[in-house]
Amino acid sequence: MEARPAIRVEAPAVPAKKEGQLPVEQPELKMNAKSVNLWYGDAQALFDVSLEIFDKSVTALIGPSGCGKSTFLRCLDRMNDVIEGVRITGDIRLDGDDIYAPNVDPVQLRARVGMVFQKPNPFPKSIFENVAYGPRIHGLATSKTDLEEIVVHSLTKAGLFEEVKDRLQEPGTGLSGGQQQRLCIARAISVNPEVLLMDEPCSALDPIATAKIETLMDELKESLCMVIVTHSMQQAARVSQRTAFFHLGKLVEVDETTRIFTNPTDQRTQDYVTGRFG
Structure with missing residues (x-):
């Protein structure tokens, strides 16, 4: 198999600190996973994964297929709870609180930690109702006017409103693939999540739609903590500030x-980003 070309990422120049200058503000820790192990039945899929995830930034999870990236991502909003036979050990915290504590309602957790899946999955409802669904069931709107404002704001933030403003009562499933994915993002952010998880959000999209989603990620990170799983190292290089490399269910390096991409410490990371395997 032909090796992929190495990814070239120019490290930004760090200006010298001037006398009397305030120190650069450090990012705030938003989620923290410690010693996370996961089994599907008797088969272990994650091994002792520990990862700090910071607010107002994008963390990319990369690695070969089947290495545990998506499995770990689903741990962050307890989406694995719905899979029979899954067992998880370890500790995952959001703002210092254990998300697996007995008193945590997974539905309320998923309002704080939204998710966008690999394949666009709009509800079989109108564009308006796709976005209005979450705010309505979570009681975020006290009137029809409030609900309309949330829908317009969410679609605008997702970069979709101008394209669909005259079609809000048409089915969301009638949109193009890229528009459907942005509709799913609008639906996810309509409940004001603090964290947005994205599992291969561009893998089914053409380059133009992918570019729009990446621009959107760059804008959303100003107000959100974001974690993306991607097979595209070019995408990870373009949109993320931190990258975690997974291999065989283990977090090799972050x-x-x-x-x-320019100076990894582990040889396995070096081999992956230069295309020697994966």
């Missing part, structure tokens, strides 16, 4: 994205 660091600033520029360092992962």
Whole structure:
């Protein structure tokens, strides 16, 4: 198999600190996973994964197929709860609170930690109702006017409103693939999540739609903590500030994205990003 070309990422120049200058503000820790193990029945899929995830930034999870990226992502909003035979050990916290504590309602957790899946999955409802669904069931709107404002704001934030403003009562399933994915993002952010998880959000999209989603990610990170799973190392290099490399269910290495692609510390990471395997 032909090796992929190495990903070239230019590390940004760090200006010298001037006398009397305030220190650069450190990102705030939003989620923290410690020693996470997961089994599907008797088969272990994650091995002792520990990862810090910071607010107002994008963390990319990369690695070969079947390495545990998506499995770990689903741990962050307890989506694995719905899979029979799954067992998880370890500790995952959101703002310091254990998301697997007995008193945590997974539905309320998923309002705080939204998710966008690999394949666009709009509800078989109108564009308006797709976005209005979450705010309505979570009681975020006290009137029809409030609900309309939330829908317009969410579609605008997802970069979709201008394209669909005259079609809000038409089915969401009638949109193009890229528009459907942005509709799913609008639906996810309509309940004001603090974290947005994205599992291969562009794998089914053409390059133009992918570019729109990546621009959207860049804008959303100003107000959200984001974690994306991607097979595209070019995408990870473009949109993320930190990158975590998974292999065979283990977190091999995590660091600033520029360092992962230009000067990784683990040989397995080096081999993967230069195309020697994967």
